[in-house]
Amino acid sequence: MGHGLTKKESFMFHVSCFMLLTTHDSRLTTKKGFTLFEIVIALGILAIGILGILALFPVGLDAQKRAMDYGNMANLAEWKMADIYYRSHLSGFDNSLTAALDYPTSGPDPAPFTQNSKYLWHYSVSQPFVSTLPDFYRVDLEIYSVEDTSNSIEKVVNYFEKPN
Secondary structure, three states: OOOOOOHHHHHHHHHHHHHHHHOOOHHHHOOOOOOHHHHHHHHHHHHHHHHHHHHHHHHHHHHHHHHHHHHHHHHHHHHHHHHHHHHHHHHOOOOOOOOOOOOOOOOOOOEEOOOOOOEEEEEEEEOOOOOOOOOEEEEEEEEEEOOEEEEEEEEEEEEEEOOO
């Protein structure tokens, strides 16, 4: 055979050489990067996450609006209670436990606040339910939304000492 190898050895040599030539290093042929399918799946997962976060924005804005409305109502109620108190004490207070005659009452219908036209107010003055407070009067203030005047959205009760 010319090389001093037997037929079998020569065959094995050629097979070994062939295997060396056809075997490749996996580090050289490994593909780097992502397939289009993997990118589409990743973008789909990202889109679902972003849509979930965006869905929370209207909820947060609505909660912020309601918090501002409650804050405004509390300020208006505090202002109106102080107004009732000072008008009754400055103008005098009669024994029938009604507010001073010059106080602007609206009768059975709620009246608008001058500071914020989104809300209406109505109040009533009565004796306290507790008999141990004979020198006090009770003021019930109800605040309504302009959109729904049949249901009050805020009720405030306060007790004031009768003026001397």
